Amino acid sequence: MPIDRKDTRWNGWGWVKAHNPLEGREPAFSWMAQALGTGALPHTPATKLEEISLSATRLGAKRATLAAIAEVRDDTYERASHTRGKSYLDLLKLRAGDLSDAPDAVVYPKTADEIVRVLAWASAERVAVVPFAGGSSVVGGLTGSAKGFDATIALDLTSMDKFISIDKTSLTATAEAGIYGVDFEAALNAQGFKHGHHPQSFEFSTLGGWIAASGAGQQSNAYGRAGDWFAGATVATAKGLWRLPALPASAAGPDLRALIVGSEGAFGVITEATVRIHAVPKASDYAAYLFPNFASGAEVVRRMVQAELPTATMRLSDADETYFFQAFGKAGGPPTFKDTLQARYLSARGMGDKPCAMILGFEGDQDRVDYGVSAARKLIRACGGIGVGRSPANRWYQGRFHGPYSRDPMMDRGLGVDTLETATTWSNIDALWKAVRGALDAAMRSKTGHGIVLAHISHAYHDGASLYFTYVWPRDLADPISQWRAIKAAASDALVAAGGTITHHHGVGEDHLPWLEAEKGATGIGVLRAVKRELDPAGVMNPGKMVI
């Protein structure tokens, strides 16, 4: 079922009716102000939609020819809610009432053929096309900011959300690309299967978006990244429909499916996808562990993944992240008797006062889970870790999609908050962690305070792992955009210099584009441009994102 955009926030995260997790938590804000070395946090509410006047649509007479191909909507809420995604910059602009990049119309195709015709129309009419579905991009992948076009349309895929078929022998399933994650997973669950791709945006992202943004879910160790589970697709391009067959393996030249993963709407529009699925696992075990420091926890993650233990989730927070979430959550309350007991126990076990927490999950049949848990516990003990039970892990699991809901109320109180993610080799991960922390820390210092940097490893591979950073700082209310750009540039420069990828699973969009060539090489950028010219000769597909 497509989500009614009016039920979601056009300038923030998630459901309009969702509970504000920081409602009435003034002690938490006081604690935060102290942690950031700043004064009392101001109230900085967002501009209301009814206070903003949206510029007139530029489509003119073209609207009729477009509407002859597919459904067009251009009321204010449609245009406003398709103006941008959910990056920090997007929210800064939307909350300030800046809708200057609003699309001139939103188009809702119902078939792949309609999309092919829309793209041909756009190519002929010099209209930029921004493919849009869940709208959850956090890297500026959905802005209509490209110049040099007569108009911009958002191409909303969410009317193409049919579950098409399941192959229970080959363990693959096919659906239209606009299907929301929740609906896709539910359709599979009803037949005893699961896909298992659960990014934090799970409720507000779609099958096609996961592939186009090269996403990774929180159980990627078991179910794979988009590039792992993506088996085949139909892609609508300005040159027609392109079918990429779902073959398990082939040496018939380069695997062109890899060009679709991470293509971010710049080459074409994924209209239908076939993905690898799994039987719903019969058993699972999620538990939490503590380590005396980040290095010992990382060592365990590395040894587990290199020994190919059948983990689903391995999430290791650094000491600051472990401490912050505990302290922020409890801010304002006195330490309980349980807290005191816990602190004494941890101290006695050599954990010091700032241990690092790991969430470790296994899924599969009982033998497989038993084998994994038993092998993991040996490694954990050998590296100085201790088990702290299933409750913290279950709490994390229950709340694993809720994190982004804290951002809006923090932005309402003069705070800046952003995240970035990268990946590097195991031998480089400690150096990268320090370099990025250092760069963020320096860039967030200002006359009015300083920032905090939290990090965790959330996705692990044979040869390396991802690092995910969350950072909070006192917002410069006079020029928050320049402030953010400086922080982002400092972190990105540090990432590239320290040998990390500019993005592990958020994508490129506009935000990471300046650092892409450092990773792809001038030759690689030339190749991306050549593919773009071939598939989108008029250059109308999501201009300004991923490749220019």
Added chain:
Amino acid sequence: MPIDRKDTRWNGWGWVKAHNPLEGREPAFSWMAQALGTGALPHTPATKLEEISLSATRLGAKRATLAAIAEVRDDTYERASHTRGKSYLDLLKLRAGDLSDAPDAVVYPKTADEIVRVLAWASAERVAVVPFAGGSSVVGGLTGSAKGFDATIALDLTSMDKFISIDKTSLTATAEAGIYGVDFEAALNAQGFKHGHHPQSFEFSTLGGWIAASGAGQQSNAYGRAGDWFAGATVATAKGLWRLPALPASAAGPDLRALIVGSEGAFGVITEATVRIHAVPKASDYAAYLFPNFASGAEVVRRMVQAELPTATMRLSDADETYFFQAFGKAGGPPTFKDTLQARYLSARGMGDKPCAMILGFEGDQDRVDYGVSAARKLIRACGGIGVGRSPANRWYQGRFHGPYSRDPMMDRGLGVDTLETATTWSNIDALWKAVRGALDAAMRSKTGHGIVLAHISHAYHDGASLYFTYVWPRDLADPISQWRAIKAAASDALVAAGGTITHHHGVGEDHLPWLEAEKGATGIGVLRAVKRELDPAGVMNPGKMVI
């Protein structure tokens, strides 16, 4: 250590001094003639090199400018041994003394910069460049047959064979691309590690060739296909050096490493590669099992791979293949007492007279192997399979690189022998197996006899598996090339119609090119051409292969 070409056969497989496995086995040939419904097999020896006159090199004055860049060799043995690869068509032509496609010279660069300069020279001088290393292509990937060039050179990478570095924490290793598999594995083994890529061509293929041809080794379940273990590379193109960093995972646009895997020298030359490696496993278990029919064995393979059992090798022969190798090996001898006992035992266990054999191997630490073997045996029993011990599996393991040595003596006796491989989804594998067997069987029938078709599953995936066919027929001595083309076309048409890939691990070359568009789509072919134009604007890189 580079192999001295003079120690290897310019017109056949492997070492000049290798033992002929069919030497003096006249009963085996008689058995074969009977199996093919044909008369006594004739003697059809290959033309000797000294009987062939090689055309003069066309390089002329260009030779000196080329020799100023890199080492040039153009004696007869060098040119003859670089004329073609090891496909059936290659061998037909070479054995007939047809060296019309011989390169005008063989160039041995020692650095990536030399290669960049050679490619610039070739682009300016209209000289075709065929990248060459192990020379083991079986799909016509190495011929110098493209027309429209002033000359052709083979670019031999085997002087670039340095082992560069190992990262024991990240479990990656880096080497020059011309290193032979044997040397690369030995260098790793000496430090307690292994790469684990063991194709049948292991002794005569190189690291760069494995990537360029998108290969898969016999333990690919444990160690991955080229696309799985390939982490990063330096690629020399006509536009300069392109460095693709070895990052464990990235969402920074499409993963362009995928364009290098399977590129077959048409985009550039891999000069250095970083690959994922493993600790040498402490334990292994290779054993053989029998199944009453192909479907029950395939069911076990599917359930093992979908349950993610830690297998290294799963190789299931169909009934004809199981029978053929047994019968051909014993042809001429009377049944032994052991044979009779064995037949009685199998009959009593419901195997009938034509069971299907499976080789099943596990590698890893002891816990992992134990877990895998125990889980596998449950599945095998549930599907009607029985264990027949470790000896047949060990014999297979010991002889796993010897198969191709039988082809030359068979070709010496008027036989045609070729292989093809494909992959499809599990739900389609039985239909594909029947379709290809049927097409091959019909195409091999002639007035002088008929063919035999043997098949096995050798690589298994979550959503499907490969099928490998070996087929033998009485060669049409008057026009063996047309006969082979008709058989190949019939099989390839059947493959495509039945939903298989045209190649699972041999590559495209010239032999599979006519069927590539059926898999890639016209749009995909357009993309490959666009990439080719970008990286090789003069079109001199391995012309006529993979993409034209």
